[in-house]
Amino acid sequence: MLAKFTAYFITNSNFVLTDAAESVVNVVASSFAFFSIYLSAQPRDQNHPYGHGKIEYFSVFIEGTLIFIAGAGIVIKSTYGIFHPNVIHDLVLGAIIIGATGAINGILGYYMTRKGKSIPSITIEADGHHLLTDMVTSCGLVIGLLLIHFTRIALLDSILSILVGTYIVFTGYKLVRKSVGGLMDEADFDVVTNVVKFLSDNRRNAWIDVHNLRAQKYGNELHIDCHLTLPYYFDLNKVHEEVSLVDRMINANATKTELFIHADPCLPECCHYCNMPDCPVRYEPKREDIEWTMDRVIRNKKHFEQE
Numbered sequence: 001m002l003a004k005f006t007a008y009f010i011t012n013s014n015f016v017l018t019d020a021a022e023s024v025v026n027v028v029a030s031s032f033a034f035f036s037i038y039l040s041a042q043p044r045d046q047n048h049p050y051g052h053g054k055i056e057y058f059s060v061f062i063e064g065t066l067i068f069i070a071g072a073g074i075v076i077k078s079t080y081g082i083f084h085p086n087v088i089h090d091l092v093l094g095a096i097i098i099g100a101t102g103a104i105n106g107i108l109g110y111y112m113t114r115k116g117k118s119i120p121s122i123t124i125e126a127d128g129h130h131l132l133t134d135m136v137t138s139c140g141l142v143i144g145l146l147l148i149h150f151t152r153i154a155l156l157d158s159i160l161s162i163l164v165g166t167y168i169v170f171t172g173y174k175l176v177r178k179s180v181g182g183l184m185d186e187a188d189f190d191v192v193t194n195v196v197k198f199l200s201d202n203r204r205n206a207w208i209d210v211h212n213l214r215a216q217k218y219g220n221e222l223h224i225d226c227h228l229t230l231p232y233y234f235d236l237n238k239v240h241e242e243v244s245l246v247d248r249m250i251n252a253n254a255t256k257t258e259l260f261i262h263a264d265p266c267l268p269e270c271c272h273y274c275n276m277p278d279c280p281v282r283y284e285p286k287r288e289d290i291e292w293t294m295d296r297v298i299r300n301k302k303h304f305e306q307e
Contacts, residue, residue, distance in 0.1 A: 004101055008020045010089075014074075036055045040055050060182075091148055091149040099138065130171070137164050140164060202249060208231070209270070209290070209292075210297050212301075226259075273303060273304070
């Protein structure tokens with residue numbers, strides 16, 4: 001941030017100011033992100049039985065909002081600069097400073113996005129994407145400053161600033177959109193699709209159907225609950241065995257999650273798609289294979305009720 005503002009005071013360029021203004025957002029947002037990561041890592045307590053992970057979505061919302069405001073401010077100031085241009089100078093020196101800061105942000109952003117996905121942490125990942133965005137804008141800035149230097153067209157300073165400011169506004173919007181989705185428990189279709197595919201590929205005869213499957217994220221913790229239809233004559237030990245098997249298989253092969261499975265007894269209407277061999281209470285022979293798709297599995301109905 002200090003380096004970029006130094007470049008601005010050297011060049012007096014609105015274009016450089018766009019990058020400097022965004023770096024202020026970097027510092028403020030990262031400070032809040034630091035606190036949110038600390039808070040989200042705290043253990044569950046009586047007031048927060050699912051942990052403190054939701055604070056991460058709020059942190060991303062703050063960061064996205066600040067980025068959006070910074071971008072909007074850049075567009076407004078640059079538009080004013082078209083009609084009241086500044087005298088700009090020393091653009092090559094400014095380009096060198098901006099290029100160096102962009103390279104540093106790019107390396108850090110790449111590391112943070114990879115780390116954010118592996119932990120996982122939406123806050124670290126979002127902050128990493130922000131720094132990568134900053135690297136892209138810095139690269140554009142260097143090219144733009146050199147272009148202005150060699151063409152001597154001062155008007156390009158404000159025009160390029162407006163373009164970069166618009167890009168920053170769009171980046172802020174995407175972060176805000178992602179955070180609001182998390183705060184409102186928007187479905188993570190990638191996770192659900194992966195789990196449904198795994199269950200379908202590894203289904204056992206006793207697993208007559210799976211329905212009402214829902215996934216919810218609390219920061220880096222994922223919670224999944226669903227209903228599993230089993231033969232009604234299974235005793236409690238056998239039901240527990242099958243439910244535990246589903247839990248172990250998903251956590252070992254599909255995704256790390258806290259899984260809550262409600263066991264449903266089968267009904268006579270399930271017989272026509274049930275795979276249980278030698279079933280002692282079968283009302284009719286199996287005559288249909290029902291594919292486990294996301295559309296079927298997320299509904300709060302047994303599969304025969306969806307037909």
